Amino acid sequence: MTTSRPRRPWPDGDGERKEVAAMEALRLIKTARHALAEARHVPDVLAEARQAALLTEAVGARLAELDDEELAGLGRQLSEAGAHASVCLDRSVVRAAVLSGGRVRGLAELGELGPTLGALDGLLRELGETLVVLACGADTEGLYWTCIDAVDAVAECKDLAVRLREAAGTALGGVEAEPAGRGAPLLVVRLGPPGEAQAPDYRLPGATEASEVSVPAG
Secondary structure (H helix, E strand, O other), rough: OOOOOOEEEEEEOOOOOOOOOOEEEHHHHHHHHHHHEEEEEOHHHHHHHHHHHHHHHHHHHHHHOOHHHHHHHHHHHHHHHHHHHHHHHHOOHHHHHHHOHHHHHHEEEEOOOHHHHHHHHHHHHHHHHHHHHHHHOOHHHHHHHHHHHHHHHHHHHHHHHHHHHHHHHHOOOOOOOOOOOOOOOEEEEEEEOOOOOOOEEEOOOOOOOOOOOOOOOO
């Protein structure tokens, strides 16, 4: 059982103090997934992507406080990876967009590990796919490389989230998560800076080159 915490004030970017609702990680992750899916303009997408990275960092930091050594160690790595992803995205996020999405400050409890880590895994998968789409449509090299750097950072977060799910299953006496199937085709997008458009093709997982990013075909 988790304990609820009252609303608490946080300073916004202008020095004012606003009330932020304390929430469990699972609810914040669900909110982040919805906000990312609803973002329609590049600044908004980048702002929501950064908020997802910050949330990943915060969840990792909470995991690092657990008594289980394996979970705590992976949590520290996840927190560092999430921080790196947020730094990659920070340089392209306008100040107003950042101020509008400070929901991560309301994180109060981790809640149930299984559902929380499963939802985080889904958020990171969707975040990676969104950044690939953004990179494909980038009209400046700055935006393109921001997305590519962030894709790499989010991929590291995703790998750690999978390892955490497996470790949590072991720690709680459950069954470890099954690895993803290797037979399903992926849409392999050959990426390059603006002006170097290339058509995507289909390929089996694991057969990518350095300048390619694989996303689910369905």
